[in-house]
Amino acid sequence: MTDIAVETGLARANGGSEPLSVESKATVLAREDSLSGKLQVRGGGQVLGNFSGQIECDGDLFIGPEAHVEADIHSARVTVAGFVRGNVVAVNRLKITSTGRLEGDARVGALIVQEGGVHHGVIRVHPEGVPESAPAPSEDLASRPMVVTLKSLPNPVGKVRKFWGEFF
Numbered sequence: 001m002t003d004i005a006v007e008t009g010l011a012r013a014n015g016g017s018e019p020l021s022v023e024s025k026a027t028v029l030a031r032e033d034s035l036s037g038k039l040q041v042r043g044g045g046q047v048l049g050n051f052s053g054q055i056e057c058d059g060d061l062f063i064g065p066e067a068h069v070e071a072d073i074h075s076a077r078v079t080v081a082g083f084v085r086g087n088v089v090a091v092n093r094l095k096i097t098s099t100g101r102l103e104g105d106a107r108v109g110a111l112i113v114q115e116g117g118v119h120h121g122v123i124r125v126h127p128e129g130v131p132e133s134a135p136a137p138s139e140d141l142a143s144r145p146m147v148v149t150l151k152s153l154p155n156p157v158g159k160v161r162k163f164w165g166e167f168f
Contacts, residue, residue, distance in 0.1 A: 031066055039071075065099045072104075080117075091130050094123075107131075 028045040029035055036052040044059035050068045055061065057075035067082035078090040080100035088094060088106040096102055098116035105121045107130050113119065 029067075031064070063100070065097075089130060 026041075026043065026045050028039065028041055029047045029049040029051055031048045033049040034051070035049070038054045039047075039051065039056070041055070041057040041059070041061065044061065045057055046062040046064060047055070047067050047069055048064035049066075052070040055069075055071050055073045055075070057073070057078075059075070060077045060079070061073065061075040063069055063078070063080045063082045063084055065081040069083065070085045072086045072088075073084070074089045076091050077093045077095075078088055079095045079097065080088075080102050081097040082099070083101045083103075085103045087104045088102065088108070090106065090108045093110040093112065094102075094106055094108040095112040096114065096117035096119060098114045100114075101118040103120045106119075106123045108123060108125055109127065109130055111123060111125050
């Protein structure tokens with residue numbers, strides 16, 4: 001398995017030393033490229049090609065519309081415009097665009113799904129912040145036993161019959 005670390009910086013205006021106010025997203029994987037392994041991105045990045053393995057991103061991660069990703073993803077913000085199969089942890093926000101498809105469980109701070117976006121799995125939204133030590137959603141559901149408490153309810157039909165029975 002290959003480990004790759006990518007660092008992005010601020011874009012420079014006219015090649016000079018003055019940084020622009022907006023951080024540019026580095027393209028980590030081009031449309032025609034394929035890669036498998038563990039991908040660590042410092043800053044933001046885009047995956048436009050095929051990737052399998054694990055992705056850790058400190059900033060915004062964009063999965064392009066023609067991308068095919070089979071990986072567990074951990075990032076601050078994730079936008080899925082292509083296909084992703086795997087579990088996702090988006091500390092701040094997960095956005096599934098109209099062309100996006102996520103097959104897997106997710107723990108997110110906020111969730112946006114545009115019309116046409118598809119998700120198969122369990123999504124847990126934590127507006128107070130995603131707990132780092134919590135198990136993955138699939139582990140969480142599998143490890144908890146199902147407990148059902150049944151309670152008997154009063155029979156309202158019997159009361160109505162008794163009430164009306166006094167008149168008839």
